[in-house]
Amino acid sequence: MTARKHYPDKSLALIRKEQHVSIPCGIPYTFGIIGSPMKNLIPVDEMLANNRMDSLVDEVLEIDRAGHTVSTLSGEKYQYGKLIIATGSNPVIPPLPGRERKNIFAIKKDIPYIQEIIDKLVEAKDLCIVGCGFIGVEIAEECRRRRPDMNISIVEMLRHCLQLVYDKEFSLTAEKVLREQNINLLLDERVEAFLGEGAVEKVVLNSGAEVKADMVIMGLGAEANSGLARAAGLEIGPTKGVQVNRYMQTSDSDIFACGDCAEKVSFFDGQPSSLKLASISTMEARMAGANLFSLRRVNDGVIGVFSTILGGNVFAAAGLTLSQAEALGYSVIVGEAESINRHPGTMPGGANLKVRLLFEAGRYVLIGGQVTGATSGGELINVISACINQRMTADDVVTFQTGTHPALTASPVAYQLVNAAENAIGASRATGV
Ligand SMILES: Cc1cc2nc3c(=O)[nH]c(=O)nc-3n(C[C@H](O)[C@H](O)[C@H](O)COP(=O)(O)OP(=O)(O)OC[C@H]3O[C@@H](n4cnc5c(N)ncnc54)[C@H](O)[C@@H]3O)c2cc1C
Numbered sequence: 001m002t003a004r005k006h007y008p009d010k011s012l013a014l015i016r017k018e019q020h021v022s023i024p025c026g027i028p029y030t031f032g033i034i035g036s037p038m039k040n041l042i043p044v045d046e047m048l049a050n051n052r053m054d055s056l057v058d059e060v061l062e063i064d065r066a067g068h069t070v071s072t073l074s075g076e077k078y079q080y081g082k083l084i085i086a087t088g089s090n091p092v093i094p095p096l097p098g099r100e101r102k103n104i105f106a107i108k109k110d111i112p113y114i115q116e117i118i119d120k121l122v123e124a125k126d127l128c129i130v131g132c133g134f135i136g137v138e139i140a141e142e143c144r145r146r147r148p149d150m151n152i153s154i155v156e157m158l159r160h161c162l163q164l165v166y167d168k169e170f171s172l173t174a175e176k177v178l179r180e181q182n183i184n185l186l187l188d189e190r191v192e193a194f195l196g197e198g199a200v201e202k203v204v205l206n207s208g209a210e211v212k213a214d215m216v217i218m219g220l221g222a223e224a225n226s227g228l229a230r231a232a233g234l235e236i237g238p239t240k241g242v243q244v245n246r247y248m249q250t251s252d253s254d255i256f257a258c259g260d261c262a263e264k265v266s267f268f269d270g271q272p273s274s275l276k277l278a279s280i281s282t283m284e285a286r287m288a289g290a291n292l293f294s295l296r297r298v299n300d301g302v303i304g305v306f307s308t309i310l311g312g313n314v315f316a317a318a319g320l321t322l323s324q325a326e327a328l329g330y331s332v333i334v335g336e337a338e339s340i341n342r343h344p345g346t347m348p349g350g351a352n353l354k355v356r357l358l359f360e361a362g363r364y365v366l367i368g369g370q371v372t373g374a375t376s377g378g379e380l381i382n383v384i385s386a387c388i389n390q391r392m393t394a395d396d397v398v399t400f401q402t403g404t405h406p407a408l409t410a411s412p413v414a415y416q417l418v419n420a421a422e423n424a425i426g427a428s429r430a431t432g433v
Contacts, residue, residue: 002289003084004051006296010081013054015072016044024109025278028135031121032142037114063232065252082254082292085229085242086285089222089260089276098194104216107135120215121146128203128213130191132156133164134308135219137174140183141310153184153211155191155203165306165317167356170370177311186211222276224261237263238272247295248288256292258284267301267389268320268367269328275302305385307378316381319368319388322358331361333431335394335424341374343404343411353377355416357384357397359424364394366421376409380417397421 003012022030026040034040048055059073063085069077091106093099103124105117121127127143129136132154140154158164160171161178175185190206194216203211224241235243235251241263248256259281266273280302287297307316325332338354351374358368369384371377387397398421404412 001047001051002286003292004053004289006290007293010293011054012052013056013078014044014048015056015058015060015070015078017057017059018111019057020111022109022111022114027107027109027114028138028142030114030142031118031139032145036118037111060228063228063255065232065255068254080254082256084285084288084292085234085250085255085257085261086259086281086288087225087228087261088281090225091218092220092223093218094220096191096193098196098200101194101196102199103214104194104200104218106218106220107139117217124150124215126151126212127153127215127217128211129154129217129219130203131219131221132158132161132185132187133219133221134162134306136217137161137178137310138308139217139219140178141181144181144183151184151212152182153186153213154178155186155189155205155211157188157190159188161185161187162315165304165321166315166370167322170315170317170356170372173313173372174310174315177313180311221274222260224263224276226261229255229257229261239263239274244299246298246300247291248284248299249291256288258288265301267303270301273302273304275304277302277304277306279305300389303385303388305381307381309375309378313373314371314375314377316371316377317369318381318385319366320358321368321370325358325360325367330367332367333359333361333364333424333428335359335420335422335427337414337416337419337423338373339410339414339416339419341376341408341410341416343406343409343414347406349407351375353380353410353416355380355384355420357394357417357420357424359394359421359428361428364425364428366392366394366397369420383417394421394425398425 021042021044023040023042030037030040045055060070062071069079071077093106129140136154140152161175162171192206193204194200195202200216203213226242229242230236237243242257242261243263244257248258250257260276264273287299290296303319305318336356340350341353342350353374354372356370360367366387371381398418
């Protein structure tokens with residue numbers, strides 16, 4: 001779509017494997033509130049046709065860089081001037097003993113497979129989810145919505161749920177919300193093996209405990225699908241993504257890569273990052289598409305913006321957590337503020353919204369933020385990401401003009417984002433950091 005906007009005279013085609021394309025971020029909700037994978041589709045053909053692009057359902061098997069062609073499963077060969085590889089990612093499935101047992105699933109972006117998971121979900125008694133990151137917690141809540149009677153546990157090797165994204169206090173709040181829904185959290189535990197006669201019956205943990213399970217869903221992240229690029233001799237990066245430069249060009253300047261299949265670096269230190277998010281993929285796609293015939297956009301690296309909703313509360317984060325920042329050697333000052341997101345508080349629809357901001361001490365540059373509570377937090381985190389992206393200081397955050405309205409936001413004097421920044425400055429003065 002971006003390439004079409006920037007290069008209206010070029011002919012453009014998109015080749016994809018599947019007829020129907022899922023919205024990946026919607027998959028957990030097909031288990032519950034959406035109800036079916038066929039109600040969770042991207043209208044690809046319509047979007048492409050409206051933008052004068054060819055849409056081909058086929059699988060690319062080979063890229064011939066010298067001949068500038070791609071060959072497909074159906075035996076076709078297509079000529080390209082410029083090529084974009086956006087082959088995405090596959091779920092991580094660790095080589096655990098017993099993983100081939102029946103009824104052990106990972107989250108593949110594949111509609112018949114998702115339907116298979118749902119078919120099992122409606123009859124299973126004991127569900128064990130492996131991984132308490134975003135995918136794991138969203139699946140747990142949606143499975144609980146569909147099956148109020150089912151036993152659901154989540155096994156997580158880290159100490160806290162969502163620990164890679166939140167500071168401890170926010171993780172503890174998320175754990176409370178999950179426990180209130182009768183979801184059993186087995187934290188600081190690692191899965192060692194799956195047992196059962198043919199189908200899974202038990203999950204064995206490193207503590208020796210065994211979890212009864214006639215269904216397992218793994219939510220352990222994703223790995224770049226870079227085999228096609230590798231086979232074409234393109235350089236592969238340290239996290240196994242297709243290596244790209246800051247313009248999203250691969251080691252062949254006529255081939256670009258973007259999205260989950262592409263190698264990434266952190267916005268904060270330029271080091272390889274394995275973050276894989278739709279927000280990053282679409283940002284990179286807008287760069288690759290614009291840069292095809294003229295280098296117009298530059299990728300400064302990934303910030304990492306996450307959001308979800310658990311028990312009606314938003315949990316959202318952008319940038320570094322406190323432990324990540326400290327591990328990178330930052331001296332950090334933290335400011336927090338919370339208040340109801342209406343004024344006066346008697347205004348209908350009000351909910352509490354808490355904001356936590358992390359600044360680098362001394363320079364007061366914003367490096368991270370977390371938001372929990374009201375659903376408006378799902379948009380506020382994008383404002384925080386923009387502030388991080390612009391390397392705004394605490395004073396910049398306090399003094400930029402934020403619009404407020406009684407029925408929509410906190411009052412201008414209680415505005416959480418501004419007050420969290422002001423409180424960080426106050427905390428810094430008080431402690432002398
Ligand atoms: C359950 C789940 C929930 C998520 N929730 C969120 C969220 O809330 N927010 C967020 O930011 N991110 C979320 N993500 C991550 C997000 O979905 C991914 O970052 C995003 O889908 C990556 O987009 P992509 O286009 O790079 O890759 P993909 O979505 O993986 O798409 C790649 C496409 O290429 C096709 N393909 C691969 N090889 C070939 C070939 N040889 N020939 C033709 N076609 C090929 C594939 O079939 C696929 O259609 C979630 C992921 C999952 C799995």
